[in-house]
Amino acid sequence: MIDYILQPWPWYVTGPLIALVMFTLIYFGKTFGMSSNLRTFCALGGAGKKVSFFNINWRDYKWNLIVVLGAVIGGFIAQFYLSEPTNIDLNPKTIESLNALGFNNVGKSLLPPELYSLDSIFTIKNLAILIIGGFLVGFGTRYAGGCTSGHAITGISSLQLPSLIAVIGFFIGGLVMIHLLFPLIFG
Template sequence: MDLILQPWPWYITGPLLAIVMFLLIYFGKTFGMSSNLRTFCAMAGAGKKSDFFKIDYKTQKWNLMVVFGAVIGGFIAHFFLSNETNIQLNPHTIEKLQSFGFENIGKALVPPEIYNWDAVFSIKGILILVIGGFLVGFGTRYAGGCTSGHAITGLSNLQIPSLIAVIGFFIGGLIMTHFILPLIF
């Protein structure tokens, strides 16, 4: 049972991901989480308000299984396949996070200073959610897809726009980590 609780090695997960991508390409399908949001909005009737949502959502029902799989898989992983091991982090990372006011670094996957109800319902937390949500939504629409769509499907299809988008995602992540995060905390 302890083997199940360990992260799967790259030589197992890499080929599994490659097989899934091969099957998607073979059947002419693409993968991405942001396309599911568009499908949900189209199902709810958003096409009456915006032409962007005027799509035949019935052709995308298969892709909604990705959302349900992510939710169910996350639940199973958290409640049945997780163990209480500490995350090994670089000492410089720990020191930097402590200077931002984070405690118990490496004890959880996400810091409770950001991901607990008190933090979410604070003025700062609400602003982070609203501004961050707007930026993610704008960036996803502007880039023509999300990180999973570009980094997994787009790169698997050798699409240059996806390579450019992924490079932009990494640059944005570096800017956030090194310049914006210190301003927030």
């Protein structure tokens, strides 16, 4: 039984679970998206005094804080109690391309230490990547009217055309990043 839990769950289990969560949220008039949850978190911290976007009554959205807490706790449990360290089965061409860009041990971890170890985070290049990337994600989320989870899960499940357009844009942006910009940054 424990071996089954440690394996990635199949689509026919996770898909209905996501649908059940979405049905429950829609039934209670709520929406799902991490950016709205983080907006509530920022409002709680007093960001509304500086930026009007965060000037909301966070108590009306306190359920969002539970979602953020659940995401953090769930990620911790999944990483440290429900995951076995395994190699990631990547296409040999992908491994070859990443090795050429300076990434060693490709497929040995989800987060490459060349980008995410404490030693590499505090280099000028990686710190700039994190700051610029964070700004672009924040700007894009605000400009698109929501984040990838909000548009892809909530928006598309409630048949919103702007969410479909946003998700198509997210995928195009991801393809441009990985095929054009990533080699320029790390090449």
